[in-house]
Amino acid sequence: MQIAVTFRHMESSDAIRNYVEEKLDRVKKYIEEPIDAQVVLSVQKKINHRAEVTMVAKGLTMKSTESREDMYAAIDLMVDKIERQLKRYKDKLKRHKVDSGTQRRLEKTIFAATSVDEGDGSPEIIRSHSFSVKPMSVEEAVMQMDLLDKDFLAFTDDNSEEMNVVYRRKDGNYGLIVPQGS
Numbered sequence: 001m002q003i004a005v006t007f008r009h010m011e012s013s014d015a016i017r018n019y020v021e022e023k024l025d026r027v028k029k030y031i032e033e034p035i036d037a038q039v040v041l042s043v044q045k046k047i048n049h050r051a052e053v054t055m056v057a058k059g060l061t062m063k064s065t066e067s068r069e070d071m072y073a074a075i076d077l078m079v080d081k082i083e084r085q086l087k088r089y090k091d092k093l094k095r096h097k098v099d100s101g102t103q104r105r106l107e108k109t110i111f112a113a114t115s116v117d118e119g120d121g122s123p124e125i126i127r128s129h130s131f132s133v134k135p136m137s138v139e140e141a142v143m144q145m146d147l148l149d150k151d152f153l154a155f156t157d158d159n160s161e162e163m164n165v166v167y168r169r170k171d172g173n174y175g176l177i178v179p180q181g182s
Contacts, residue, residue, distance in 0.1 A: 001028055001035040008042035016071060017043065023079040024053070030086035031057045041071060051078040060146070062086065093143065094139055141166045 003024055005017045020039050028035065030072070035057040037072040042050045044067075051074040062085050066077040135158040145153040145166060152167035157178075165177040 001025065001037060003037045003039060005039045005041065008040060010041065010043045016075075019072065019077055020051075023075060027055070027079070027083050027086055030083070030090050031060075033088075041075075043071075049074045051075045053078055055082060060089070062089075105130055135161065138164070138166060138176060 001024065003021050005020055007016075020041070024037055024039070024049060037056075038054045040050075040052045042052075044050060047069055048067050049069065049071040050065065050067045050107070051071065053063065055062045063084055064078045064082040064085070066074045066081065068074040068077065135156045137158055141153050141155040141164070144155075145151075147169070152164060152165055154165050156162070157164050162179055164179070167175045167177070169175050
C-alpha cells in the first residue's frame with residue numbers, strides 16, 4: 001500500500017505519519033490489489049483537527065473525512081469509517097456471487113479510425129482481445145463496471161442468459177441495453 005501524508009497548517013510529524021500508516025494498514029484485508037491512499041491532515045482555527053483520506057484500489061475510490069479536537073481521534077474515526085465502507089462493499093460483492101452458470105467467450109476488436117473513415121472495404125485491426133463473461137445480475141454488472149472504471153460492460157444476464165450491456169450515461173445514471181427476441 002502506498003500512503004502519501006500531507007500536513008496543512010501544522011508541522012510535519014513522523015509520529016503522526018507512522019500512526020496513520022499503522023492504522024491504514026488494517027484495511028488491506030478488504031482489498032487485494034495495490035492501494036493508493038492520499039491522507040491530508042490539517043488544523044483549522046487552532047482547535048479543529050481534520051483527517052481526510054482518499055483511497056483508490058481496483059478502480060474503486062473511497063473517501064472519508066473526520067474532524068475532532070484531537071488529531072489522533074480524528075485519524076481513528078477516519079480509518080474506522082473507511083474500514084466500514086470497504087467491509088460493506090466487500091460483503092456486497094460476496095452476496096452477488098453466482099456459483100453456477102454458463103460462461104460466454106467474447107472478442108473485442110479495435111479498428112483503426114482512418115480505415116473506417118476513408119470507407120476502405122477492409123478496416124485495419126489494431127488489437128483484438130478475447131475474454132470470458134460470467135453470468136451476473138444487473139446490480140453486479142454495475143458494480144463490476146464501477147470497479148473496473150469503465151463506461152460500459154457487456155455481460156450475460158443470470159436470469160435470461162442473454163447478452164446485455166450496462167453503460168454509464170452522461171447524466172451520471174446507468175442505462176441497460178437488452179436484446180429483443182426476433
